[in-house]
Amino acid sequence: MKALSSPQDGIESGGGVWRFPADQPLRLDSGATLSPLEVAYRTYGTLNADRSNAVLVMHALTGDQYLASTHPVTGKPGWWTRVVGRGLPLDPDRFFIICANVLGGCMGTTGPGSTDPATGAPWGLAFPVITIADMVRAQAMLVEALGIETLFAVVGASMGGMQALQWAADYPDRIFSAVCIAGAARHSAQNIAFHEVGRAAIMADPDWRGGAYEAAGVRPEKGLAVARMAAHITYLSEAALQRKFGRELQRDGLSWGFETDFQVESYLRHQGASFVDRFDANSYLYITRALDYFDLGAAYEGQLARAFARARDVRFCVLAFSSDWLYSTAESRDVVRALNAAGCRASFVEIETDKGHDAIFLDEPALDSALRGFLASAAEKRGLA
Amino acid sequence: MKALSSPQDGIESGGGVWRFPADQPLRLDSGATLSPLEVAYRTYGTLNADRSNAVLVMHALTGDQYLASTHPVTGKPGWWTRVVGRGLPLDPDRFFIICANVLGGCMGTTGPGSTDPATGAPWGLAFPVITIADMVRAQAMLVEALGIETLFAVVGASMGGMQALQWAADYPDRIFSAVCIAGAARHSAQNIAFHEVGRAAIMADPDWRGGAYEAAGVRPEKGLAVARMAAHITYLSEAALQRKFGRELQRDGLSWGFETDFQVESYLRHQGASFVDRFDANSYLYITRALDYFDLGAAYEGQLARAFARARDVRFCVLAFSSDWLYSTAESRDVVRALNAAGCRASFVEIETDKGHDAIFLDEPALDSALRGFLASAAEKRGLA
Missing domain, CATH: 1.10.1740.110 (Rna Polymerase Sigma Factor; Chain: A)
Known part of the structure; x- marks a missing residue:
């Protein structure tokens, strides 16, 4: 692991690229395996002594790990500095926040631009087709490598929200809470x-x-x-x-x-x-x-509730924006209905806004306060000071 | 004029390409003039003795004059055989129906693929930018050339509906009625x-x-x-x-x-x-x-009602589809509001359907009956048997 550390406004910040050894390949839904796997990530804050304050934030389609750090290419601030920072809902003084570039991405994690070990050239279209579950599997490998058994929260918006739901389906014992913002359980036509x-x-x-x-x-x-x-x-x-x-x-x-x-x-x-x-x-x-392949209920004969059957101890928060027509509030309601049917604890907040899906990244105080409230309550239950 | 006549299911059908002489150029909103102007069109039915039964149908963005005739390129039936035909709302036994390829089009009317007389080569990007009002001006020239002083109706959907509104603004004395289906008075962001x-x-x-x-x-x-x-x-x-x-x-x-x-x-x-x-x-x-340039109220200091000030004797029918998100029912309502404010007679029908904008071309009985009812009532007022 090559550690890169640079202070952000006095916040402890770290990260780098985690390179998994060849005997730890990533097993993909397609049946293929990917090796060596590299996962590029950034962290903010400090892991506490009992390793209970880790939050994994998962980015959207074109996002990356530069959650609250200056982007190395564009020079712009991190994509979620509205939410992640001192005094903000995801406060690095309180939480150890991890954000990894997604599998298939282009900011350091293995993707089609990485070197195909069989040819020494970039994978290109020889790269195997991946799924949301594969992305989550790679994240779970990183989290384990970082020595974290249970995440306090997985938090994601858009594609990140889908990953949060996939975490709940595949690794319910490894998360205490899950936040899905402007997401869906499947991709529509x-x-x-x-x-x-x-x-x-x-x-x-x-x-x-x-x-x-x-x-x-x-x-x-x-x-x-x-x-x-x-x-x-x-x-x-x-x-x-x-x-x-x-x-x-x-x-x-x-x-x-x-x-x-x-x-x-x-x-x-x-x-x-x-x-x-x-x-x-x-x-x-x-x-x-x-994303197109994503249909969380499909593996459960179309019964989405069954995807969450093992997640009854996870606290869920589902947030949707009223004017979002990419992943509509109706789709978030479907998620909440399935969570309820599975007997999971789920808060649902529909935020009235005309900003559409983009509200994720914009000044939307109702989003901040909903996130803050949910995380504070969950942190209390988790015994985080 | 080169007349092309081919019987369609026993319906009198005609048309061709009207070539205007060089001393009748088309004056464009941009200030340019276009000459020679050619307008390709088809007709269905027969003009009655007092020339009072002519209906101009205006096509959408990618439509053409093959309203109820086999398309010469695709071999498919005309694009509105659901509405135009014997026993249908636009019955060629009753009306003389004209449909012209739009200015700028590619099915015979002068457009960027036509020959630029200055170079002998296709216009390409040297073709002047045109407007919806220019399209209507070319249609008005054709209608006049065909010896028709007043159209019984102008009927259009989508871009054709915008043209119907433009006709009402620019040539209110030359139309008895106007039908705007799934249109709008301006293009949204x-x-x-x-x-x-x-x-x-x-x-x-x-x-x-x-x-x-x-x-x-x-x-x-x-x-x-x-x-x-x-x-x-x-x-x-x-x-x-x-x-x-x-x-x-x-x-x-x-x-x-x-x-x-x-x-x-x-x-x-x-x-x-x-x-x-x-x-x-x-x-x-x-x-x-x-289409992007279209903003009917803009020439009237943003007061759409003023565009219709001279159209008080025109009977209007505005139709919209509930699930149309390209030209929403709200935009049709804005048109109706302006018509009412101008003191025009306007029927408004919002058709409940989940088919979206495409309902124009699909099996939508409520559209047929609304059109049939409006046209029958207007024909009665017009004294058409």
Whole structure:
């Protein structure tokens, strides 16, 4: 393990890349095994003496481990500095917070851009297709390697929320509580459709080269930017787009051409252009595929409640945003219904907001207070000071 | 005028391409003029002696004049044979029905694929940017050329519905009634955003060649297919996608790869692939731009009601689909509110359906009966037998 430590506003911060030995391969749902497995992660705060204060935060589709640290590529603050920090719901003075780059990702954890030991070249499309459960299995290996038997909480939003549910299904004895924000128990037809558009855009880019772009010294930036633009619309509500941009123009008057006339066009193009600087096209293919394959109840003959049968001692918190049309509140309600049917303790909070799915990352005090309340109550039950 | 006549199930059918002489250029909102203007159209039924039974049907973004005739490229039936035909709401035994390919289109009306008289080559991006009002102006020229002073009705859905509203604003004395189905008085930020994704996908395709693909003997088919895939999602409701496809697989079991595992993926890819056979990429750019520029109230200081001030004698019918999220019922209500404020007669029908925007083209008996009722009542007032 190569430790990287850099203080963040005086907060103890650590992490690095955990390299598992060849005799500890990752067994995948597809039947394949992956070795060597590397997991890149960051930590905030200090593990207490009885190792009971560890929280695993799981990121969304295009997130990474830079939860509360400056991003090494973009130079921007961590993606959840609203929630993670001194005096915030996830306080590093209280919790030992871990965030790992997801399996299949492009920020240090093994993914399609990693070296295939069989060829010495990047995996590309030879990388095995992975699932949300595989991602969680890799996280569980990291958590164990860090010497943590039971996590105080797994906390995730969007794809991270799905991982929180998968943790509860697969490792109920290793978590005390689970928070699923703006998640779902399965990917809907519309979700799959949007992902397919993104994949088609990437694969349509001649610089994608069947996934072997790295060897060719090119990158399918245009295709990846289009994928991001399409996806980004789904992160915002129509109301938020209307409020933020409406039909506001970039300049006085129309261009009578294909310049960016409208502010919303400029915003969307910027989202696409800046995304390709920090993300990898093949990772986007693999992670969207994992999401499409996600259907937590499917392994239990479609009875989602059975997925949670062993999780009766886990405290659940399910949060959803009223204007989220990517993972709607109806889908969160389905999760809560299944948790209740399984006899699990579940709090459900529907947060009224017009910010859509993106509310995860935005100033949404109701999210902060719901998280704070749930975690405080769970911490008390767990005997954390 | 080159007349093409082919009987459709015994219905009198005609049409062709109307070529306006050079001294009748089309004056565009941009300030440019377009000459020579050609308008390709089809007709169904016979114009009565007092020329009072003409109905202009206006097609949607990717539609064409083959309203109730076999499409010459795809070999498929006309796009509105559910509504136009003997015994149907738009009955050619009763009405003389005209449908013209839109300005900027690719089925015979002047568009970016037409020959630029200045160069002898296809216009490409040298074609002037057009608006919905320009499209209507070209239609008005055709209607006048056909010897029709007043249309009994203008009927349009989606972009066609916007044109119906534009007709009412610009030529209120030349229409007796107007039907706007699943339309809106302006394009929202989300609508613009989706169009920008489509344009970005087309322009990202190296075969687009800055719009000059025809001279290069190539076509940006991959980019256009991605544009269509993204747009197609907006035509369907989430409920319809879930009902039609859910998470149903193409084959037994997952492919563990990037094949089309899910039926919804296969459906969407098919939509993209078949679209490029019948549509032109530059036309897609220009027509989406015209839609984005559409804001009927803007020319009246944002007061939509004033756009209809001269249309008090026009009978309006506004129809919307409850699950349409592309042009929502709220947007139709805004239109009705403005019509009422202007003192116009307006019927409003919100049709309960889970089929989304696509309900325009699908089996939706409530649409048929609403159309039939409105047109019958207007025909009576108009003194049509």
